[in-house]
Amino acid sequence: MNLVIHLDDVSRVFPADPPVHALSKIRLRVEQGDYLAIVGPSGSGKSTLLNTLGLLDRPTSGSYLLDGIETTTLKDGARTRLRGHRIGFVYQSFHLLDHRTVAENVMLAEVYGRSGGAGGERARNEQANPRASATINPRGEAGGERANPRARATAGGYGRRGRRRRAEEMLEKVGMSHRVDFLPGRLSGGERQRVAIARALMGGPSLLLCDEPTGNLDSRNTEAVLDLFDGLRDQGLTLLVITHEDAVSARASRRVRISDGVLTEE
Numbered sequence: 001m002n003l004v005i006h007l008d009d010v011s012r013v014f015p016a017d018p019p020v021h022a023l024s025k026i027r028l029r030v031e032q033g034d035y036l037a038i039v040g041p042s043g044s045g046k047s048t049l050l051n052t053l054g055l056l057d058r059p060t061s062g063s064y065l066l067d068g069i070e071t072t073t074l075k076d077g078a079r080t081r082l083r084g085h086r087i088g089f090v091y092q093s094f095h096l097l098d099h100r101t102v103a104e105n106v107m108l109a110e111v112y113g114r115s116g117g118a119g120g121e122r123a124r125n126e127q128a129n130p131r132a133s134a135t136i137n138p139r140g141e142a143g144g145e146r147a148n149p150r151a152r153a154t155a156g157g158y159g160r161r162g163r164r165r166r167a168e169e170m171l172e173k174v175g176m177s178h179r180v181d182f183l184p185g186r187l188s189g190g191e192r193q194r195v196a197i198a199r200a201l202m203g204g205p206s207l208l209l210c211d212e213p214t215g216n217l218d219s220r221n222t223e224a225v226l227d228l229f230d231g232l233r234d235q236g237l238t239l240l241v242i243t244h245e246d247a248v249s250a251r252a253s254r255r256v257r258i259s260d261g262v263l264t265e266e
């Protein structure tokens with residue numbers, strides 16, 4: 001059995017008065033190629049679970065093995081590297097940079113992926129603060145990447161050209177080859193989400209964590225994204241999808257419900 005996720009008695013308590021028990025002794029085993037839907041009411045702990053699984057938050061207690069690696073005792077730098085190599089993130093609101101082309105948005109995953117959230121956090125920062133892009137030189141290379149030779153190696157080549165080639169491969173996987181030089185503003189919602197999925201795939205993750213990935217899509221585009229998820233699962237990717245939509249959870253092979261921080265499998 002090839003376990004991608006192995007949670008044992010994972011709890012997350014937020015300090016407050018009284019303390020908030022957002023996750024209570026969660027036990028979960030997810031094998032490679034599993035496709036899980038996580039459902040539950042507002043405030044039940046879904047985002048806390050996803051942040052914990054995505055190494056964006058640490059449990060208060062318990063053990064979390066990702067691909068067999070105990071993550072709870074890793075230092076921040078090692079967690080960030082592990083996240084960059086093994087986890088892709090897909091969010092409801094795409095987080096694409098409006099002033100960058102489709103290909104550039106996908107390429108930026110490998111620049112920002114080193115520092116967290118597969119581009120999500122940093123991409124949001126850049127949108128809010130265009131000066132953040134000053135860390136990228138005119139050839140599109142980040143200072144951080146130059147300092148980190150492994151980042152280049154994972155780009156499937158050296159520098160911008162290798163990154164561009166990989167971005168085009170990922171865009172082909174999601175059926176967006178015909179839009180590589182478009183700006184996101186000219187894409188439909190479903191197309192934007194497919195670009196965001198291509199970006200999430202850039203690091204070659206084993207696990208895709210999706211937070212309401214179809215929340216901003218109509219039913220036709222939802223179907224297209226779900227078809228894409230099926231294809232990725234068939235290729236061996238492990239998928240965890242937070243959703244409140246029955247049409248989405250019905251497509252997953254497993255459904256877990258979280259309620260007041262307690263997880264049960266349906």
Ligand SMILES: Nc1ncnc2c1ncn2[C@@H]1O[C@H](COP(=O)(O)OP(=O)(O)OP(=O)(O)O)[C@@H](O)[C@H]1O
Nearest residue numbers: 014015016020022041042043044045046047048049
């Ligand atoms: N930083 C924090 N400090 C204190 N309490 C928090 C913090 N973050 C989350 N919580 C609380 O933890 C509980 C779980 O929150 P979480 O965001 O995981 O829920 P959720 O299921 O994702 O909700 P939604 O579907 O509304 O996004 C909630 O009661 C929330 O108020």
